[in-house]
Amino acid sequence: MTDTTIAPEKVEIQKGWGGQSVRRKEDKRLLQGEGVFVDDVKRHGMGYLHFVRSPYAHAHITRVDVSAAEAIDGVYGTLTGEEVAALTDPFFQISSVPGANIKDFSLAVGKVRYVGEPVVAVVAETRELARDASELVEVDYEPLPAVVDARKAQDSEAPVLHDDAEGNLMWTGLYSWGDLDAAFAEADRVVQIPELHFHRFNSTPLECDGALVEYNRGVGQWTIHTNNQFPGFAAIMMGPAMRVGLDKLRFVTQDIGGGFGNKITSHPQLVVCCLLARKLNRPVQWTEWRTDFHLSMSHGNERWFRDTEVAVKDDGTLLGFRTKALDDAGAWLRYEPLGGVIWAQVTPGMYRWRHIELEFTQVATNKAPVSPNRGYSRMQHLWFTERVIDIVAKELGLDPVEVRKKNYVRAEDMPYETPNGCVYDSGDYAAMLDLALELVGYDSIPGKRAEAKERGKLLGVGIGSTLDSGTNNFGQSRLINPELQFSGNNEVATVKLDIFGEIVVTLGTTPQGQGHETTAAQVVADILNCSVDDVHVRAGHDSYWNSHAGFSGTYASQFAVTGLGAVKGATEMLRDEIFKLAGAVFGGVPPEALELADGGIRIKESPDAFLPFMACGAIVNANNAGLPEDLDVTLNCRYVYRPPFEVPDVETKKGNLTLTYACQVHVAVVEVDPETGAYEIVDYAAVDDCGKRINPQIVEGQVMGATAQALGAAIHETYEYDEDGNLLTPNFYDYHVPHALDMPPLATGAIESPSPFTPLGTKGMGEGGGAGIHAVCAAIQDATGQVVTDSHNPYQRVWRLLQQ
């Protein structure tokens, strides 16, 4: 079913554990049902929390009465928006004005702004009782008109969500690099694209959000067992809002049932849990229902690209473009408007455009708040650049393959600085395209096209070439709001030898299936020259340990750089300490005379002089009398990896916004039934280059997962609203995610172009850049001969295209 092809000339021969598809250490517990997901965590006397949610997209709240609910035996208590407004401050806003002015609390205060917005929380003895009691909470609403189309949000008659912002404009900024006038003057042709639309969907991790929160009254600290995937961000949102220091918020995760960015912005719900755990003096458990997740959590950014003009030469050389991006934030700015700059990490896509202007505007609408979703904000922009390529090729009558190859950033130009100062670290995009085309048998396509035609089908081929930029420079937030004091990035690991010589690794990350325990062990084992089986990586994140930093978490394609960079740093520190210790124990042997081997350290020339790790751990931890006073070793090493970044220039909006650029080239071959618009992907290839692969099987798994999500989004998945702001796809009946029967044949390929900028030559790669969406759109355009303007192409839309 799947077939992996590796371009042999590009692959370095790996030695040691790194580069091997080591079997995952996580699997045994997960295969036996012994993982610990957040809903598995239980405490004596805990209460179950259920949210009363808004049935209206926009309404004033005129009365809230919880007395009937609270009167029921077994109901422990409630929390209202009024209480939240008294007990907390609004969440800190990332945006500059006008978005900065909005007042965002963890429950609706005075007004609701989308269907499904939490209004009241009820805690009861059982899940069922909490849900029943919620029905008894009386909320009176005074409905208001709603705005659900971002294009109408700034109309003078549009209803305003946030009076404090004096309109629905949340953030706007003009990005302009190069010389647009010169580019358009030089152009043979200006291709006009009136409107393109990237639709609203998200990755729907199978496990919804949740938490079990305990309050330790004696020390005033909350322990938050959760599946939030970015505790560092949750902490800086929650602490100031709750008027406590971050030391009072302990985040604990173990196994997380998928995240994909969607679990970054659960901080409002976590605040509610915290307030109720304190108010009721008992542990509070919240597990989101699937319908609640669809209604209210982390939709991906919906974006319109309007009035696009592309300056091109007749031979297909791309000179520049200008466009207006209109982004629909939904009702609140929970991570936004960072999407207004994140896209700029991949400003020219994979192409050598030097003159680019993009006016970015983000507006509020009466829909669920958007938040990061796999490929966050870059995917939308890369879909745009890929659509532009195919539309230009169509208008010029050129081959999309040739237009790409003519304009791709070339391997010999790497590292390549983009017009806005980002540096593409490595890669050979043309070689990747060649490999992808080979995997679908591109030479045989004309014959297959003719054969399909005989059967009454339209065959189309589409390319999606895309980037997965990883390891954010958080300094880019200053392009959104120059007042912000964020920049750089970091991640932490600790590695120690315990008393009996156990090698124990602690990560600051919050993996959701990416196999961190395994790849971290591979890195450690290579440095300490031991087996991966001897390396014990603690599962999950706990901010109580000193193994986290401000940006700790698992998001934005960065573990292979930041997480493993930290693991490498800490392990090298430990290695150096083992050398120092052994040198002292052996009576002053210099490090160069020692070597690590067989789970210990020995003198090269006298291998019998051997100190096993067990002895090292025991000597330092439990038997240290007589060690030299100046021997500064603890065998417990903490390292913070900090990527080399500068603060971007807020005036020119230039700077290196991310450290690495993994790249993907996908090719889809589709067959369309012209009678119905139904289509099938009959061949598919995905080629990935993420630099050095520590564990190729895990990398390929990420490629497959990203491909499946992109295909689901391209064909089936959409958060559609009616005019009144009702979500029409609030569960898995209406929101169709791919099933086993939906999956096409897949061939994967890999090229390795090690990053020159990272500790291990790796690049983050988990997000995948949405290549499948780009490829399917291009294939449908090729099959139907009609310009595809929407990222979501269910069969009925293809049928409509065919009627044009």
Add this chain to the structure above:
Amino acid sequence: MDVTVTVNGTTYERDVEPRKLLIHFLRDDLDLTGSHIGCDTGNCGACSVILDGTLVKSCMLLAVQANGASVETVEGLAEGEELTPLQQAFNEHHALQCGYCTPGMLMSATALLRENPSPSEDEIKKALQGNICRCTGYWNILEAVKSVAK
């Protein structure tokens, strides 16, 4: 209501609310948290268990409907530390990432292989179509199941 249910060979007697779902009974009352919940609508299959030899979604049954029945869950698959060939194949083929859908996948595939030890690829896909995975794209899951099919 009093119910008596045998799960993985152990018989449990409990007093449950008539409306309690079987999945909540397994997870909350018996503390067998291996079976998961991924939706409200019976679509995702994360809660799949085998009840008296038949694959069921335990969120689509009430606990009282399992009275007198014998239930198999993911916790009962392995013999102690020894994983079943199917579980080993999932590990070998990287057929799981976050692991949340995995217990349901394993139960569905186990039920399939008992009924049809030599399924075709299409039969495997059909047998797993009631189980949603958001991480893997299913390709490696199919490879894992195929590898243990006779």
